[in-house]
Every structure is written in C-alpha cells, then in structure tokens.
Amino acid sequence: MRFLLTDEQREFARTLDGMLAASGTATVVRAWAAGDTAPGRALWSRLAATGVFALAVPERHGGVGPLPVELAVAFTELGRHAVPGPLVETVAAAAFLDRLDDEAAAAAWLPAIATGDSAVSFALLSPGAPYALDAATADGVFAVDGGTVRLAGSTGAVQPSSDPARRLARPLGGTVLAQGPAVTAAARHATHVARLATAAQSLGVGRTLLAHTVAYVRQRTQFGVAIGSFQAVKHRLADTLIALEFAEPLVRSAALALAADDPSADREIAAAKVAAGEAAYGAALTALHLHGALGYTDELDLSLWIRKARPLRDAWGTPAVCRGRVLAGLAPARARTRTAPPATTSGNTHP
Template sequence: MRFALDSSHQDFAASIDALLTKSDMPSVIRSWNDGDTEPGKKLWQRLAETGVNGLVISEEHDGLGADAVDLVVALEQLGRHAVPGPVVETIAVAPTLLASVAPERLSALAEGSLATVAAPPRTPFALDANAVDLVLLAQDGTVSLGVPGEAKASVDLSRKLYEVSAGESLGSADFSAAFDMGALATAAQLQGLGQTLLEVTTEYAKQRKQFGKVIGQFQAMKHHLAEVAVSLEMARPLLHGAALSVRDQSADASRDISAAKVACGDAAYKAARVGLQVHGAIGYTMEHDLSLWLTKVRALLTAWGTPSEHRARVVEALVAS
C-alpha cells in the first residue's frame, strides 16, 4: 500500500491552504461564534468554487467525483484552519446519504449549499441546523428532512447543536457508509488541528522567555513538542491508509477508519494539552486564538463516534479476523 501523496494532492492542499491563510480565520470563527454566519458563508462559497464542497459528489451532479484520499487531503487543511460550520456533514456525510435517497439535491451542495445531519443515537444532534440550507435526519434506516428543535451547548462555541425531528421522508438508506465517511473526515480534521497546534506552540516556545532564557531551549520543552510531532506523524499513515481502504472498497475499511479516528484524535488531544501547558495562563483565555483550536479538538474527539466506540470496532475486527 502506497501512502505518499502525489503532486496533484499536494497542489490541491496548497491551494486550499492559501485561500484560508488570507481569509483572517480567527475573525471568521469569532463571528460564527457570535451568531454572525455571513463571513463564514462567504468563505464556504469560495471553498465551493475550488471544488471542496463537491469532492465526493459525482460529475453527473456537478461535483468532482473525487475519492477518499482527496477528501482527507482537503479536510486536513480545513482542520488546520479550524473552518467553522458543518464541515464533515456538508462535504462527506450528506452527499453519501443523498446519493442513495435524493441525488437530485446533490448539485446544490456542490455549488455551495450547506447541509447538516443528525443520526441518533450515534450522532444525536445536528450541527449548525440554524445556518444551513438542508437538515437531514437518519434514523431507523430512513432518511428524512429534519426539523430543527431545541439548541444545545457545545464546548466549541462555533458548534451549535440542535435536536431534530423528522419531516418529509426521502427514502431508506444504510447509514453505515455515511457514518464511516463522517468518522474519516473528522479524523482528517483532527489531524489538521493538531498540526496547527504544534506549529503555533513551537513558535511560541521560540519567543517566550523565562528566567532570561527562551523556553524552547529547555530540554523538557523539547521533549513535549517532539512527542506531539511523533504522534501526529504516526497518525498520518493510518489516516491515509484508511482513505485508501475506502477508495479501494476494502473489507477492512471500517476497521481502518476507526484506527485512524483514534490515532488522529489522540495526537490532536496531545497537541492541545501540550499547547495549553506551553502557553500557560494566556492559553486559557477566550481572547487568545489558541482557544479556537483547543475547543474544536475537544468537541471533535467524540464527533462521529467516541474514542471508546472506535477502539471497540478495531478490537472486534481484529478478533474476527
């Protein structure tokens, strides 16, 4: 199995990174946190113009018809920049569901519409149901249009969660494939979030002084940062391997996705903990940009399957093999 990304993947990642780098992401995120979604929606429209929204949508429905490797390449970049909104739901989960029950709705997603999905009990709430064009409810083998209800709080202020009740039925569908795509895309987001936290923390350690010495020169500090770097590098092959399993329709795809979700989540959480320790008291403040990445990591750890659920899936698959 070949894990290395080719030049087309690298160029695609670079184009997304360039777009988001010049978009003043902290400002966009804070506006979304405060209920002003317009800056975020304008950003989403620019992303749609690059093809990100239609990655896994067929060309027949105005998408790119790309594979899972392209998906994780894009989602890692969206994670790096902590893009607000229903990232996983719009790009990965909703297209997978609609392809089997309402393909006529796919073109709107490819063109920039936002979608969210609730799927009790695994994913009981719909993310940002107040700010999207399409709400879906997947329950008991049926996909329905969702009707948003009561809002729930999240540790990440950019993630507004809503209870959803069933509206018009769109048809029957097996949710397992959509769940796997959600878990894979979330793993990619976590990988990107962890990478940014490592970079920001390393840069801070090069500048912050204590006792007349830059803290990055302390051996203990170097060890902490090195452990984060190793964790992220060890998680990436599992992420890319899971994407290849999905692309190749491997019988082990679900197992590989769960392994990637656990590894990327653990690495991102370690990056978050070390980032907070290195930054000290300022890292606890909402005013510091670090908080925007820290809280998203914490929220995504349990999104589209908890760590314990995914560990159990890996164990079950290994025992059965």
C-alpha cells in the first residue's frame, strides 16, 4: 500500500495552502462566528473553483470523484487554515446523495455542491445529538433520523459552542425524501466520509497549533534565554509532534481503504479519527500551556484553532465511539485466528 502522495496531490495541497494563506482566514472565521457569512461564502466559492467539493461528487453529476485520498489532502489544508462552514457536512451530504439511489435528489443537489453554489448541512439526529452544523445558514439541511431522511424546512435558534464558528441549530419540519434500508446504508457511507474528512481537518488544525507554538517558544524569553531551550518544553513539543506524525499515516490508510471500498474501511477510518482528534486536542493543550496567559485571549488568532480542536475531536464520533468501532472491526479477525487450523511444517524446515 502506497502512503506517499503523488506529485499532483502535493501540488494540490500547495495550491490550497497558498490560496488560503492569502485569504486572511482568521478574519473570515471571526465574521462567520458573528453571523456574517458573506466572507465565508466568497471563500467557499474560491475553494469550489479549485475542485474541493467536486472531489465528493461523481462525474455523472459534474464532479470528479469520489476521491477520498484527495479529499483528505484538501481537508488537512482546510483545517490548517481553520476555514469555517459546513465543509465536512457538505461532502457527507454529497456522499449520502450519491448512495441514496434517488436520481431526482442527486440531480437537484450534487451539481450545485460541486460548483460551490450550494453549501449544505447533513446530520444524523438522535436524542443526544439534535443539532446540525450551520443549519441556519445552509442552503439545505439533510436530517437523517433512523431510517428516514428529510430536507428540513426551518431551524431553531443557534446554540452556543466552544468554537464560536461552529453554529449549531436544530433542523425542524421539512419534506421526507426517502425511508428504509437505502437511507440507513447511505447514511453509514456518509458517516465514513464525514469521519475521514474530520480526521484530516483535525490533523491540519494540530499542525498549525504546533507550528505557531514552536515559533512562539523561540521568541519568548525567560531568565535571558528562549523558553524553547528548556528540556520540559522540548519534550512537550516532541510528544505533540509524535502524535501528529503517528496520526497522518492512519488518515492516509483510511482514505485508501475507503477509496478501495475495503471492508476494513470502517475500522481504519475510526482509528484515524481517534488518532487525529486526540493529536489535535493534545496540540491545543500544548499551545495553550506554552503560550501562557496569551493562550486564553480571544484577540490572539491562535485561539481560533485552539477552540476548534475539542469540537472536532468529538464531531462525527467521540473517541469512545470510534474506539468501539475499531474493536468491533477487530473482533471478526480475532475469531478467524482462533478457528484457523494449526499450521503445518515441511520436512526440511530447520528447528
């Protein structure tokens, strides 16, 4: 299995990085959190022009996908620059509509998702999770409740979040689009895509947190020397880097498994989600501690990344839920190992 990115994939990442670096995403995030979505939608259109959303849309509906590996590459950069909006939910909705076997709904929404004309939200509703991300401002909200999916007609009030740019609202009413096993199967696939994209986004968030923290400890001095020279600080940063380095190949492996429609995709995606989410959250704690009192200020742009790490860790499957999926996926393999006949040896085998 090849984990290294191709030249085209690396160039795609560089293109996104350069575009987003020039877009002043910190200002866009602050505007989005305040309810002003105009700068965010303008950035959304520029992302669509690079093909980000088309990666989740099949060619027959104007996309270039589905391409999970490229999607993971893109979402790492989106996380690196803290781009706001229902990014994960839009590509999850595209994956859901592609698998729903409803050509009318797919034709109505997928081309607009690919071109960036529609930003949509997608949610798996339950008593403990009744909200959809950016439901109040999305062009459409697909709410799955059990074996039923409906296009919400309205939304409730926006709820507070530890990340101000994550504007949660309850989808209300609406039109039932489909019911039955097809909805359940499509929702399962959409969950895989959402978890992969969230894992990649978390990885990007963690990378930025670490980079800014390393730069800061080189500048801040104590007792006449940079605090980055202290052994305890070096160890903390090294642990953070190791966690991120460990998570990256898991994200790549999960993307490859999803691209191949491998039966292990559920387990691999869950493992990637746990590793990347925990690594990003650890990077946020490291950034907070090593920045000292500065880390607690809203005025510091880094706070936009710090406050994003924890919600991403829990979105689309908490660490406990994802660990459960990993264990559930390993159980059949262990059962096969226990029931396999003993290996035989040939007569010329050395002891």
